[in-house]
Amino acid sequence: MNLRELYVPLIYKFIPFYSIFLIFVELFLYKINTIKGDTLLSNSNLVIIAINMAVLFILFVDFSLLSAALKRDVLLFLFMMMGAISLVLFVHNYSFMNIILILCPSLLSLWFLSSPFTTHWARGDLTDKEIYEGFIQSKKLGPAIEKYMSHSFLFLLCSLILIPLLWILDTAFSSGNSLSSSFDITKWSGDHFSNILGSEDFYVWVRNSIIVSVGTTAFGLLMAVPAGYGFSRFNFKGKGAIMFSFILVQMFPGVIIIVPYFILMKTLGLLNTSIGLILAYSVTALPLCVWMLKGYFDTIPRELEEAARVDGCTQFQVFWKIIIPLSLPAIAVTSLFSFLAAWNEFLLALTFNTGNENYTLPVGLASFISPTKQLWGDFAALSIIASIPVVLLFIVFQKYLINGLTAGSVKG
Numbered sequence: 306m307n308l309r310e311l312y313v314p315l316i317y318k319f320i321p322f323y324s325i326f327l328i329f330v331e332l333f334l335y336k337i338n339t340i341k342g343d344t345l346l347s348n349s350n351l352v353i354i355a356i357n358m359a360v361l362f363i364l365f366v367d368f369s370l371l372s373a374a375l376k377r378d379v380l381l382f383l384f385m386m387m388g389a390i391s392l393v394l395f396v397h398n399y400s401f402m403n404i405i406l407i408l409c410p411s412l413l414s415l416w417f418l419s420s421p422f423t424t425h426w427a428r429g430d431l432t433d434k435e436i437y438e439g440f441i442q443s444k445k446l447g448p449a450i451e452k453y454m455s456h457s458f459l460f461l462l463c464s465l466i467l468i469p470l471l472w473i474l475d476t477a478f479s480s481g482n483s484l485s486s487s488f489d490i491t492k493w494s495g496d497h498f499s500n501i502l503g504s505e506d507f508y509v510w511v512r513n514s515i516i517v518s519v520g521t522t523a524f525g526l527l528m529a530v531p532a533g534y535g536f537s538r539f540n541f542k543g544k545g546a547i548m549f550s551f552i553l554v555q556m557f558p559g560v561i562i563i564v565p566y567f568i569l570m571k572t573l574g575l576l577n578t579s580i581g582l583i584l585a586y587s588v589t590a591l592p593l594c595v596w597m598l599k600g601y602f603d604t605i606p607r608e609l610e611e612a613a614r615v616d617g618c619t620q621f622q623v624f625w626k627i628i629i630p631l632s633l634p635a636i637a638v639t640s641l642f643s644f645l646a647a648w649n650e651f652l653l654a655l656t657f658n659t660g661n662e663n664y665t666l667p668v669g670l671a672s673f674i675s676p677t678k679q680l681w682g683d684f685a686a687l688s689i690i691a692s693i694p695v696v697l698l699f700i701v702f703q704k705y706l707i708n709g710l711t712a713g714s715v716k717g
Contacts, residue, residue, distance in 0.1 A: 316417040324357040377427040477685035497686035510669035520583040521647035533598025551592035586647045601635035
């Protein structure tokens with residue numbers, strides 16, 4: 306097989322990756338536009354998906370069935386259609402995403418496909434010298450283009466992750482309570498935030514969430530820290546079975562414990578109380594907390610404890626004055642996860658509480674969406690407010706979070 310049969314222009318190597326990526330992007334946008342009820346955009350997404358599937362089909366058809374020149378001409382037509390559609394969509398909603406994702410790549414593809422070099426290659430008119438020069442150029446430019454495309458791909462993935470956040474932000478600041486929004490910053494207002502902050506129920510939900518989350522964190526650490534230390538430092542009968550049971554209970558979905566929990570809480574008279582939720586959350590999070598702390602305690606050299614014992618410290622003093630200060634990163638991480646688990650939990654809080662005065666923030670948030678009312682604007686505003694403590698906690702505990710997760714990942 307000679308070089309003429311091996312050589313393919315670079316554009317033919319990168320079009321498949323672009324088409325596959327665009328199919329996934331358009332599927333995502335189609336789902337969003339369907340929810341928003343925008344028929345034009347959702348139908349356009351389907352058309353673009355169909356065009357890219359046709360592009361992939363054309364590219365992978367055997368040359369004996371379809372000549373290189375005809376394949377090039379069909380690709381030109383498909384990319385012209387895709388570019389025209391993106392231009393119409395830009396005129397419709399002035400979305401620069403269509404320009405970045407569709408129009409610019411389509412124009413670049415048209416430019417490379419219609420270039421004299423690609424045209425002569427498709428027709429088989431290139432000389433051996435031109436093919437050799439093109440092959441050398443592909444070897445030089447290929448890695449750089451691949452690096453650029455990989456970075457562009459990662460950038461676009463990050464942009465897609467931000468779309469739901471931007472959507473909820475637009476819904477929170479837009480007037481009315483419609484879920485579909487146009488992201489018109491000039492029409493933004495703070496009415497929904499005023500409604501939330503001016504409601505007495507909001508402060509009741511915040512108070513309940515803080516009590517439950519702080520109580521769960523404190524009570525959970527009170528049990529998890531000594532337990533993690535005991536499992537790390539002492540050998541006793543049944544230790545392996547207990548640690549295995551901690552992992553085993555994490556395999557089952559939390560929904561299967563709702564009925565037993567409800568019966569137990571009703572028997573103890575803990576329904577509609579913060580204490581009931583604190584106990585339930587603490588017990589649920591205990592296995593994970595114990596495992597995290599045990600892994601960190603295992604990394605602390607035993608020689609430090611032995612030296613302290615030689616100096617006259619009791620076991621409790623060793624634990625309190627040596628182990629606890631050294632374990633602050635792991636304790637901070639465990640506290641953060643316990644707090645967030647209680648702050649965001651919905652199912653148990655909904656099951657154990659029947660009155661609005663006992664609701665936590667997630668349950669209160671869900672009350673805005675019901676078969677009789679859909680207050681999407683207030684829902685979005687409260688979602689943003691409820692996420693602020695989470696963001697602040699991650700910022701404050703960022704150093705401890707990194708140290709705690711990495712230090713407990715290895716032993717020795």
